[in-house]
Structures are given as C-alpha cells and as structure tokens.
Amino acid sequence: MRLTILGSGTCVPYARRGPSGYAVELPGAKIVLDCGSGTTKRLAEAGINYLGVDYLFLSHLHPDHTGDLAAFLFATKYAYGSPWGDRREKPLYLRGGPGFPGFLEALRGVYGDWISPGTLDSGELTEGVYEFEGFALTAVKTPHIDSSLAYRIDHAGKSLVYSGDTEYSEPLIELAQGADVLVVECALPLDSMKRKGHMTLGDVVDTINRSGAKRAVITHLYPACDREDVVGRIKKGTDAEVIGAEDLLAIDV
Ligand SMILES: [Zn+2]
Ligand SMILES: [Zn+2]
Numbered sequence: 001m002r003l004t005i006l007g008s009g010t011c012v013p014y015a016r017r018g019p020s021g022y023a024v025e026l027p028g029a030k031i032v033l034d035c036g037s038g039t040t041k042r043l044a045e046a047g048i049n050y051l052g053v054d055y056l057f058l059s060h061l062h063p064d065h066t067g068d069l070a071a072f073l074f075a076t077k078y079a080y081g082s083p084w085g086d087r088r089e090k091p092l093y094l095r096g097g098p099g100f101p102g103f104l105e106a107l108r109g110v111y112g113d114w115i116s117p118g119t120l121d122s123g124e125l126t127e128g129v130y131e132f133e134g135f136a137l138t139a140v141k142t143p144h145i146d147s148s149l150a151y152r153i154d155h156a157g158k159s160l161v162y163s164g165d166t167e168y169s170e171p172l173i174e175l176a177q178g179a180d181v182l183v184v185e186c187a188l189p190l191d192s193m194k195r196k197g198h199m200t201l202g203d204v205v206d207t208i209n210r211s212g213a214k215r216a217v218i219t220h221l222y223p224a225c226d227r228e229d230v231v232g233r234i235k236k237g238t239d240a241e242v243i244g245a246e247d248l249l250a251i252d253v
Contacts, residue, residue, distance in 0.1 A: 059164025
C-alpha cells in the first residue's frame with residue numbers, strides 16, 4: 001500500500017497545508033479518504049489519475065473534509081482534455097457516515113446533474129467491516145460530529161488507520177491496535193487550547209502508545225501546531241516512529 005497525503009491541514013488557509021485528503025493506492029484499487037478543498041488538484045500534483053479512483057470514503061461532513069467533493073464529481077463528469085482521458089470509465093464507490101445521503105442530495109439540489117456522473121455508486125456507511133476486492137475496510141464511530149467515522153484499511157497483512165477528526169477515543173485506540181501506519185489528527189498543540197471534538201498533543205501520544213501503532217503520521221495541523229513543533233514533542237512521548245504529515249508526502253505501508 002502507498003499512502004499519499006493530499007492535505008495535511010485544516011480549514012485555515014495556509015500555503016503549506018491544504019484541507020484533509022489522503023490517497024491510498026494498492027494493487028487493483030485506488031482509494032481516497034476525505035475530499036477537502038484542493039484534493040482534486042493535489043491528486044494531479046501527485047500524478048494520481050483521479051478518473052481511476054475506485055473508492056472515496058469521507059470521515060465526516062465538515063467542509064474541510066468535503067469541500068472538494070462537488071469539484072471532484074464535476075471533474076469526473078467533464079474530464080475534457082485530461083491526461084487520463086475525457087471521461088471516467090470505472091465506477092466510483094462513494095461513501096460517507098450517517099447523514100451522507102441527505103448531504104449529497106442537498107449538494108445535488110445546488111449543482112444537479114453537473115455532479116452526477118453515471119458511474120457513481122453512493123451511500124451511507126455505518127460501523128462495521130466491509131470486504132472489497134483486495135482489501136477490508138473497518139469503520140468505527142468517533143466522538144466529533146454525528147457523521148464521524150475512523151477507518152482502517154487492511155491489505156496483504158498490512159494495515160493503515162485514519163482517525164478523521166476526533167476526541168480521544170477508545171474505539172479509535174481499539175481500531176488502531178498494532179497498525180502499521182496510524183494517520184492521526186492533532187489539531188491543538190497545547191492542553192490549554194483544548195477544543196471539544198479534537199485531540200491535544202497528550203491525547204495523541206496516549207493514542208499512539210495505547211494502540212501500539214508502529215508508525216504514526218501526525219496530521220490535521222493548524223498553523224499553531226507548527227509554531228509549537230507538535231511533531232517534535234510527540235516524538236519525545238513515544239517509541240513509535242513519528243512522521244509529520246506534509247502535503248504530497250508519500251509513505252509506503
Ligand atoms: Zn471536523
Ligand atoms: Zn477537520
């Protein structure tokens with residue numbers, strides 16, 4: 001599996017980091033997790049054929065995780081002159097957590113058929129294990145907003161977990177047990193900046209240590225996280241390998 005970070009940031013405009021998006025490529029399947037604004041362009045910058053994306057899973061419905069969904073679907077329908085052809089040939093399997101069908105319907109209320117490529121299979125995911133060709137996806141609910149899910153992808157004995165946005169969460173720790181790579185949010189650098197629905201640096205360290213994840217990729221970084229060197233400080237709290245997410249960074253799992 002290969003993880004490419006498409007957006008390591010948040011809603012805050014920040015040249016270094018775009019809003020959330022991650023590509024996971026494995027033999028026979030291209031997966032995108034979240035579609036924050038700029039994700040479609042970042043796919044092109046990473047050299048990933050967006051018309052070849054098979055699966056798009058949204059962690060939740062906040063704008064910094066869904067802002068490019070309309071742009072992605074529009075570009076999927078009208079791909080004139082793209083380096084990968086003029087139209088999408090493969091089906092796109094699009095899923096979000098509780099409430100996603102209503103969200104997509106509302107988006108269609110604005111954009112109509114412009115964002116309705118004929119090859120779209122959309123719907124709602126709840127907690128559970130889903131078997132796809134070549135990989136398994138496990139979804140668990142996380143404490144952030146009603147639609148929030150964390151995901152685990154298992155393929156050929158390797159595992160990747162994506163926290164989405166979340167508070168400190170026992171189900172996430174359980175989901176990430178022994179993960180080869182844990183992509184984990186760290187929105188807030190200092191305990192004094194604690195906000196409901198997000199983890200502080202200390203929460204992230206505990207999540208890494210209690211899950212036994214082998215590598216942790218620290219992401220969803222507000223500018224304050226860089227000013228406070230959260231990645232350097234998390235490294236001091238764990239024996240796991242800790243990597244600071246950067247847009248377009250690729251990691252082999
Ligand atoms: Zn959120
Ligand atoms: Zn977010």
